[in-house]
């Protein structure tokens with residue numbers, strides 16, 4: 001006769017199997033593949049850093065690329081760089097995302113979009129008390145309101161395209177790991193990036209019937225011209241907390257982002273810490289993958305524990321830093 005211990009050992013995989021089957025049935029929205037080849041991909045902030053690296057990657061995969069930013073000279077340099085790397089000549093669009101009229105005009109010029117990547121972003125780290133309100137508003141306006149302007153301007157054309165082509169379209173929004181956890185020195189930046197999460201969750205419910213799929217990308221520190229500028233001004237404690245996640249190259253962030261975007265993943269983490277953060281902050285976000293859903297269900301408690309360890313570490317660093325003053 002089988003011992004009760006052996007029986008228990010058999011019950012665990014059986015339970016996991018039942019849980020997995022339940023999740024396969026439950027997870028929504030349904031799986032999707034967003035093709036890139038021969039499609040119009042518009043990338044904001046495509047003249048520098050992550051946006052430029054993404055523009056090169058999608059051009060190399062045979063997409064028609066438009067890049068949008070404020071500075072024409074940098075856009076033209078980026079266009080040359082993309083041409084050199086891939087042979088593709090990208091369309092350049094000059095607009096400040098803070099200006100809804102300019103954004104609408106640029107999108108009219110670009111024509112209907114299949115994949116919209118809202119990647120433009122600014123970051124000025126400073127403690128709230130020392131930061132000028134103007135700088136806080138600048139981040140909210142570019143990172144959050146800019147994304148509103150872009151999506152509103154792009155949606156009618158995108159819906160027309162999905163109807164005509166019968167192909168899934170994508171809206172990808174660049175957040176940050178600082179949009180999953182609040183970080184010292186990032187009150188305004190974190191606020192702008194957290195806000196994008198609410199926008200994206202609500203938007204996915206609104207556009208699913210139009211075959212449009214929303215993704216959010218959550219990179220850690222990434223070597224870009226923007227980061228080099230930011231690092232000149234970062235408070236010491238910001239550096240300490242941010243250092244908990246490894247720095248990445250823009251090309252590696254782009255690999256993860258593109259892979260996730262094509263699978264219509266709602267949450268796209270970029271490194272190991274990002275994968276833990278994604279589980280710890282899964283909340284009520286949509287989930288297409290039953291494997292990831294299983295990891296979320298099983299990992300929730302453990303990741304909360306890991307998160308508490310990180311917070312212990314950060315608050316100890318803050319305490320020590322103040323004690324030294």
Ligand SMILES: NC(=O)C1=CN([C@@H]2O[C@H](COP(=O)(O)OP(=O)(O)OC[C@H]3O[C@@H](n4cnc5c(N)ncnc54)[C@H](OP(=O)(O)O)[C@@H]3O)[C@@H](O)[C@H]2O)C=CC1
Nearest residue numbers: 045047048049050069070071096097121176221222224226
């Ligand atoms: N680098 C990092 O460590 C991380 C970055 N991110 C996010 O990734 C995104 C890209 O960052 P990164 O590549 O470092 O940035 P960069 O500073 O290198 O590039 C920013 C891009 O955005 C454009 N841009 C800035 N403001 C506006 C505006 N008002 N209207 C239109 N375009 C604008 C810039 O062009 P121009 O100035 O000519 O307008 C440029 O093309 C941002 O959203 C950022 O928050 C997230 C996590 C980490």
Ligand SMILES: CCCCCCCCCCCCCCCC(=O)[C@@H](N)CO
Nearest residue numbers: 123176177178220221245273276280307
């Ligand atoms: C389960 C718990 C896992 C915990 C892992 C914690 C790691 C947190 C590190 C946060 C790093 C934030 C980088 C922001 C980069 C950025 O956006 C700026 N460079 C501005 O662009």
